[in-house]
Amino acid sequence: MSKTVSDIGEFGLIDRIHKLIQKEGIKTPGVTLGIGDDTAAIKPREGYELLVTCDCLVEGRHYLSGLIDPRTLGRRAMTVNISDIGAMGGLPLYALVSLGLKAETHVADVESLYHGFLQELNPLEASIIGGNITKTEGANFVDITLIGEVEQGKLMLRSSAEAGDAILVTGYPGQAVAGLQLLQNSKTPQDVRNHPLVQAYSTPKHRAREGHAIAQSGLAKAMIDTSDGLLADLGHICKASGVGAEIFQNQLPLSEALNQEAGQMELDPYDLVMSDSDDYELIMTCPVESIPKIRSFVASISDVPVSEIGRITKAKEKIQLICPDGRKQPVTPTGWDHFRK
Amino acid sequence: MSKTVSDIGEFGLIDRIHKLIQKEGIKTPGVTLGIGDDTAAIKPREGYELLVTCDCLVEGRHYLSGLIDPRTLGRRAMTVNISDIGAMGGLPLYALVSLGLKAETHVADVESLYHGFLQELNPLEASIIGGNITKTEGANFVDITLIGEVEQGKLMLRSSAEAGDAILVTGYPGQAVAGLQLLQNSKTPQDVRNHPLVQAYSTPKHRAREGHAIAQSGLAKAMIDTSDGLLADLGHICKASGVGAEIFQNQLPLSEALNQEAGQMELDPYDLVMSDSDDYELIMTCPVESIPKIRSFVASISDVPVSEIGRITKAKEKIQLICPDGRKQPVTPTGWDHFRK
Numbered sequence: 001m002s003k004t005v006s007d008i009g010e011f012g013l014i015d016r017i018h019k020l021i022q023k024e025g026i027k028t029p030g031v032t033l034g035i036g037d038d039t040a041a042i043k044p045r046e047g048y049e050l051l052v053t054c055d056c057l058v059e060g061r062h063y064l065s066g067l068i069d070p071r072t073l074g075r076r077a078m079t080v081n082i083s084d085i086g087a088m089g090g091l092p093l094y095a096l097v098s099l100g101l102k103a104e105t106h107v108a109d110v111e112s113l114y115h116g117f118l119q120e121l122n123p124l125e126a127s128i129i130g131g132n133i134t135k136t137e138g139a140n141f142v143d144i145t146l147i148g149e150v151e152q153g154k155l156m157l158r159s160s161a162e163a164g165d166a167i168l169v170t171g172y173p174g175q176a177v178a179g180l181q182l183l184q185n186s187k188t189p190q191d192v193r194n195h196p197l198v199q200a201y202s203t204p205k206h207r208a209r210e211g212h213a214i215a216q217s218g219l220a221k222a223m224i225d226t227s228d229g230l231l232a233d234l235g236h237i238c239k240a241s242g243v244g245a246e247i248f249q250n251q252l253p254l255s256e257a258l259n260q261e262a263g264q265m266e267l268d269p270y271d272l273v274m275s276d277s278d279d280y281e282l283i284m285t286c287p288v289e290s291i292p293k294i295r296s297f298v299a300s301i302s303d304v305p306v307s308e309i310g311r312i313t314k315a316k317e318k319i320q321l322i323c324p325d326g327r328k329q330p331v332t333p334t335g336w337d338h339f340r341k
Numbered sequence: 342m343s344k345t346v347s348d349i350g351e352f353g354l355i356d357r358i359h360k361l362i363q364k365e366g367i368k369t370p371g372v373t374l375g376i377g378d379d380t381a382a383i384k385p386r387e388g389y390e391l392l393v394t395c396d397c398l399v400e401g402r403h404y405l406s407g408l409i410d411p412r413t414l415g416r417r418a419m420t421v422n423i424s425d426i427g428a429m430g431g432l433p434l435y436a437l438v439s440l441g442l443k444a445e446t447h448v449a450d451v452e453s454l455y456h457g458f459l460q461e462l463n464p465l466e467a468s469i470i471g472g473n474i475t476k477t478e479g480a481n482f483v484d485i486t487l488i489g490e491v492e493q494g495k496l497m498l499r500s501s502a503e504a505g506d507a508i509l510v511t512g513y514p515g516q517a518v519a520g521l522q523l524l525q526n527s528k529t530p531q532d533v534r535n536h537p538l539v540q541a542y543s544t545p546k547h548r549a550r551e552g553h554a555i556a557q558s559g560l561a562k563a564m565i566d567t568s569d570g571l572l573a574d575l576g577h578i579c580k581a582s583g584v585g586a587e588i589f590q591n592q593l594p595l596s597e598a599l600n601q602e603a604g605q606m607e608l609d610p611y612d613l614v615m616s617d618s619d620d621y622e623l624i625m626t627c628p629v630e631s632i633p634k635i636r637s638f639v640a641s642i643s644d645v646p647v648s649e650i651g652r653i654t655k656a657k658e659k660i661q662l663i664c665p666d667g668r669k670q671p672v673t674p675t676g677w678d679h680f681r682k
Binding site (some may be wrong): 032056135141224 | 346347349350351354373374377378379380381382383384385387390391392393394395396397399400402425426428429431435437439441442444448465470471472473475476477478479480482484486488489491493496498499500507565566581
C-alpha cells in the first residue's frame with residue numbers, strides 16, 4: 001500500500017522533498033542559502049528590481065482532485081505565479097511552496113506535485129528555495145510565493161495605458177473556461193483529457209518569456225495577465241490607468257477548437273473569449289505604430305499569436321464592444337470573485 | 342448584523358484591506374510597487390542579502406478560534422515569521438499575506454487580523470506589500486511569506502556550531518506550552534487570559550532585535566529559534582553542525598510562573614522548558630569567552646535574559662542532560678511533527 005504523509009511524518013516528508021529538489025531541480029544563481037535553515041538567503045543582482053507575488057490553489061475551489069492529477073496540479077499552481085511575474089515584464093527566479101495537506105495524502109502524490117513545479121521552473125532556470133508543510137483538516141492547498149527579477153526601468157504596470165493605445169492580447173483567451181465545462185459535462189473525464197480545450201484548462205501556458213521580450217522592447221505601455229478573464233483584466237487596466245476601452249468583436253482571437261465547442265454547447269464563442277476564464281495570456285497596450293515591432297519581438301522567441309483587439313479611450317472605466325455591424329454595446333467586466341454569492 | 346466576506350466579495354475585501362494598510366501601515370524603503378498590480382516590486386539595498394521564509398497557521402491545528410481573538414492571531418502569525426528572520430541575524434522588511442477564508446468569516450475579524458500583523462510589523466518599519474485571498478471550504482488559514490535583510494557576511498547559520506562552544510538561550514522557553522495547557526484545562530478561558538503563561542502562548546515575543554544585535558557582534562557561531570522547542574531546535578543545530586551537546590539542567594532558565602504552574606500540574610518544570618513549545622526564543626552557540634560581550638550587546642537593546650545552558654560536544658547528534666547530581670542522561674529531541682500519528 002502506498003505511504004501517506006502521516007506514515008513518514010513531517011520531517012520525513014521534508015527530507016524526501018529536499019532530496020527530490022536537489023536531484024531534479026536547477027541551481028539558480030544568487031541563492032546563498034537554500035532549504036534547511038530558518039530562512040533561505042539570496043543575493044539579488046545589481047541593476048534589477050525583485051518582483052514578488054503569491055497565489056494559492058485550494059482543493060474543491062480551484063481544482064477538483066478527481067479531475068486533475070498531482071503533477072498537472074503542480075504545473076498549474078506554478079504557472080499561475082510565473083504568469084504574474086511575466087505580466088510585469090520579468091522572469092521568475094525563486095519559489096517558496098507552502099502546502100496544507102490532509103494526513104491521508106499519499107507521499108507519491110506530493111512528490112508528483114513537486115515534479116510538476118520543477119517541470120515549469122527548470123526551463124526558466126528558476127528553483128524552489130524554501131517552503132512550509134502543515135497538516136490541514138479541511139481542503140488541501142498549494143500556496144506559492146514566487147520571486148522574479150526585472151531590469152530597472154523595464155517594469156510593466158497596469159496603470160500606464162493611454163487613450164489612443166492599441167490593445168493587444170496573446171494566444172486564445174477563453175479556451176480554459178470552455179475546457180472546464182467540457183470536463184465537467186463529460187461522464188468520462190478520462191476520454192476528454194487530451195482535448196485541446198481541456199489541455200488549455202489543465203495545463204495552461206504562461207507567457208513569461210513573451211512578457212519579458214515585450215518589456216525589453218520598451219514599446220508597450222500597460223500590461224497584465226488574463227487570470228481574471230479578458231474583460232475583467234482589461235477592466236483592471238482601465239481602472240488603474242483612468243481610461244476606457246473599445247473592443248472590436250470580430251478581431252477577438254478565436255481558436256478553431258473553441259469555435260466548434262461553443263457551437264456544440266450553444267454558446268456565443270465571443271462570450272467565452274471575454275469571460276472569466278483560467279487562461280494566462282497577456283493583455284498589453286501600445287502606440288498603434290509599435291504593433292508590428294512588438295509582434296516581431298514576440299515572434300523571435302515564440303509562435304504565440306499577438307492579436308490587436310481594440311483601442312484605449314478617454315471614457316473612464318467604460319468598455320464598449322464594437323459589433324461587426326458597427327453597433328456599440330457597453331460591457332461590464334465582472335471577473336472571478338471568490339466570495340460573491 | 343456584522344458583514345461577512347461573502348457580503349462584500351473578494352474585491353470589496355481586498356479594497357478594505359488595502360485602505361487599512363495604507364492608513365495604518367509603514368512605508369518601508371525599497372518598495373517600488375506595493376499592493377495593486379500583478380506583483381509587488383522591491384529594490385534591495387546593496388551590501389545586503391535578502392532572507393525569505395514562510396510559515397502558515399491553520400485553524401484547528403495551530404490555533405483554536407474560540408481561544409484566540411483575530412488580532413492576537415495576526416500578531417502571532419507575524420511573530421513566528423519575524424522570529425525566523427531574526428534567527429538568521431536579520432530584520433524583516435516586506436510581508437505577503439495569503440489568507441484562506443470561509444465565506445462566513447466576518448469582515449471585522451479579517452480587519453482585526455491585519456491590525457495584529459501591523460502591530461508587529463510597524464515597530465520594525467516593515468510592511469505588507471502583497472498577498473492573496475481565497476475562499477476555503479475547510480479550515481481558515483493564514484500563510485505569511487516574510488522577506489528580511491541581513492548585512493553581507495553576518496548571516497547566522499544553524500550549521501556553524503563547534504565542539505567546546507557554550508550554548509546560550511534567550512528568555513524562558515517552555516512557557517507557551519504551559520500556557521496552552523492552562524488555557525485548555527480551564528473551564529473559563531476568559532479568566533486565565535491575562536496569566537503570564539497564557540500571554541506567553543497567545544502573544545509570543547520574537548527576538549529579532551536581539552538576533553540582529555548578536556549577528557552584528559560577530560561573536561556567535563550558530564543560531565536558531567526555538568519554534569520546535571528547546572531540545573528539538575538544539576537537535577537541529579547538532580545535526581546541521583555534526584556535533585552533540587550537554588545541557589546543564591540546573592542552569593536552564595525557569596520563570597517563576599512556569600515553576601509554580603508545573604507544581605500545580607504535577608509536571609517536571611525542566612521537561613516543560615525543553616519540550617515542544619510554541620516559544621520563539623533564540624538558541625546560539627559561541628566561544629565561552631564571548632559570553633559576557635554577547636550579553637552586553639543584547640542588554641544594550643533589550644532586557645531579555647541570556648542564559649548559558651550547556652556546551653557543544655564532539656559526540657555527533659548526541660544530547661545529554663547533566664543532572665544536578667552529576668548524572669548524565671541521554672535525551673532525544675522530538676519536536677513538533679504535524680503528521681506523526
